[in-house]
């Protein structure tokens with residue numbers, strides 16, 4: 001990296017760490033993270049969305065790109081149009097869950113911007129209205145401006161079509177729902193895949209990252225620590241799944257979830273059951289668990 005680029009990075013880092021520490025999320029109020037980057041959080045807080053879905057505006061002068069236009073609706077559409085410092089040329093999505101991509105349709109019809117992202121081969125829980133002009137592959141580079149290059153990193157796991165976008169000049173990664181701030185994400189089979197998720201997290205450890213810009217929550221200035229903590233958390237849970245299986249007669253999901261997630265309030269067990277299934281499917285693929293007539297046990301299971 002050139003010293004000029006380092007200089008820009010240092011300045012951006014200062015601005016971003018101040019933002020990460022001190023600027024609370026206020027729905028539909030744009031937050032300037034640097035000269036070239038704004039965050040606009042949609043007013044859709046909830047169990048699955050935390051403080052709301054983050055829309056990012058990235059660009060310079062008259063050329064701007066939106067990353068994750070959110071769930072749709074007039075209010076967020078108006079807020080995105082008002083927040084954009086220049087013409088919106090592109091709309092990128094990280095994945096097609098209903099809190100991230102449906103807003104692309106109306107924004108595209110108003111601005112004529114190019115839609116970029118991947119469609120899903122699944123239908124359940126996916127936004128079928130997202131029809132991109134371009135479906136980038138892993139490793140593709142999108143040149144958004146003179147000093148703005150996004151490298152596409154395919155990160156399946158939370159969703160099979162999930163993409164992260166690395167702003168190479170700043171080593172800033174837009175993580176969508178691959179990594180979010182303050183919580184873990186749901187891995188919901190069959191589109192959610194725990195083995196793929198862990199491999200996609202490991203992959204980020206091979207990147208030289210300075211900051212994460214998540215789809216939910218504030219900026220995360222210590223990427224490596226955050227990613228390592230997520231991997232540890234998932235592997236600890238996996239160990240608990242195995243320990244419970246080895247200590248039980250063959251059991252169904254409802255029975256297992258109460259023991260594996262005994263640290264999680266019972267009202268969240270329905271969601272936890274989905275992640276439990278994701279762990280079990282990973283263990284099954286590794287020959288460490290098996291299922292017969294809806295009951296799971298340790299080992300490969302009866303053949």
Ligand SMILES: [Zn+2]
Pocket residue numbers: 095097158159177
């Ligand atoms: Zn998602």
